[in-house]
Amino acid sequence: QAVVTQEPSLTVSPGGTVTLTCGSSTGAVTSGHSAFWFQQKPGQAPRTLIYETNIKFSWTPARLSGSLLGDKAALTLSSAQPEDEADYYCLLHFSGIWVFGGGTKLTVL
Amino acid sequence: EVQLVESGGGLVQPGGSLRLSCVGSGFSFDSYWINWVRQAPGKGLEWLASIKEDGTASHYLDSVRGRFIISRDNARNTLFLQMDSVRAEDTAVYYCLGGFYAGYWGQGVLVTVSS
Numbered sequence: 592q593a594v595v596t597q598e599p600s601l602t603v604s605p606g607g608t609v610t611l612t613c614g615s616s617t618g619a620v621t622s623g624h625s626a627f628w629f630q631q632k633p634g635q636a637p638r639t640l641i642y643e644t645n646i647k648f649s650w651t652p653a654r655l656s657g658s659l660l661g662d663k664a665a666l667t668l669s670s671a672q673p674e675d676e677a678d679y680y681c682l683l684h685f686s687g688i689w690v691f692g693g694g695t696k697l698t699v700l
Numbered sequence: 701e702v703q704l705v706e707s708g709g710g711l712v713q714p715g716g717s718l719r720l721s722c723v724g725s726g727f728s729f730d731s732y733w734i735n736w737v738r739q740a741p742g743k744g745l746e747w748l749a750s751i752k753e754d755g756t757a758s759h760y761l762d763s764v765r766g767r768f769i770i771s772r773d774n775a776r777n778t779l780f781l782q783m784d785s786v787r788a789e790d791t792a793v794y795y796c797l798g799g800f801y802a803g804y805w806g807q808g809v810l811v812t813v814s815s
Contacts, residue, residue, distance in 0.1 A: 592762055627802060629745070636808050637745065642801040680745050687759040689735070689747040 593617045593685050597692035602700055603671045611695045612663040613681030619662035620683065626664035627682040628657055631694075637680065641666065671699050702726040702804050704796045709809035712786055716813075722779040722796035722806055730754070730774035734798030736781045739808075740791060748794075749781070786813045 594616040603609035613626060620626060628641040641647060641657035644664060654669045664683070668675055676699040681692040708720040720736075735750040749770040751758045758770050769782040779796050793808040 631745075636795060636805045638805065639797075639801075639803045642803070646801070648801075648803055678744075682745075682747065687750075688761070689750065689759075691737075691745045691747055694744040 592688055593683070593690050595681060595683050595690045595692040597679075597681060597695045599693065600696040600698070602698045603668065603675075605671055605673065605699055607671050608667065608669045609671060609697065610660065611666045611668075611679055611681075611697070612660065613665070613683065613692050614663045615683060617685070620659065620664045622659070624664070624683040624685070626657065628655075628664075628666045629680045629682065631678045631680065632676075668697075673699050675699055702799055704798065704804055704806035706794065706796055706806040706809040709794065709811045711812045711814065712783075713815050714787060714813055716786055718783045718786065718811060720781040720783065720794055720809060720811070722781075724777045724779070724796075724798065724804075727799050727804070729777040729798075732798050732800065733802075734772065734779050734796060735802065736768075736770060736779075737795045737797050738790075738792035738811075739795070740789070743792075746792075751779070783811070786811075788813050 596614045626644045629637040631637040640651045645657040656667050658665050678694045680694045703725045706722045712718045736748040749760045751770045755772050767785045771780045791813045795808045796806045
């Protein structure tokens with residue numbers, strides 16, 4: 592099965608902008624992979640933020656946005672806030688099989 | 701309010717079996733694919749299996765195919781995961797994930813495989 596890769600860790604300054612990426616061992620990530628993004632804080636269940644690459648839920652902060660960037664899916668956080676510090680996971684679809692990335696630990700510092 | 705509530709976790713010996721349940725409420729349970737996802741202690745998320753709205757199709761992670769079976773009872777708004785021949789590496793918190801575009805997670809249930 593495919594391997595999905597994310598940056599293990601990233602740091603952003605409060606008020607700054609950061610982009611997390613999600614790549615696939617099978618090649619370019621496309622809209623066909625229906626990328627999802629999730630946020631997980633310590634001791635909590637994950638929360639779904641983005642589906643179908645760039646569609647937000649009602650609870651998704653406006654400062655988060657999903658896109659395709661080059662050959663990867665991307666999650667961009669603008670105007671980072673302390674409460675954005677968390678683990679972020681992407682999820683890609685491969686013909687019925689779903690594969691999570693290893694997660695990115697985002698530090699706001 | 702949309703809710704997914706897992707149950708059935710606990711301590712099980714290697715080679716043993718366990719059946720997890722996930723009850724959904726606050727949404728049309730029978731209108732969506734639904735998934736099982738797990739997270740080993742200190743590790744990332746791992747998708748395990750998914751099942752179609754009417755239960756007629758399912759998909760599995762290679763490492764659990766043949767040992768785990770996903771099923772659902774839409775009359776009771778309940779998802780199941782039958783776990784057989786469990787191994788130490790199956791120790792994890794197990795989540796159900798479903799609803800509109802996988803927007804909803806349960807709180808998770810801990811499964812510990814140990815002798």
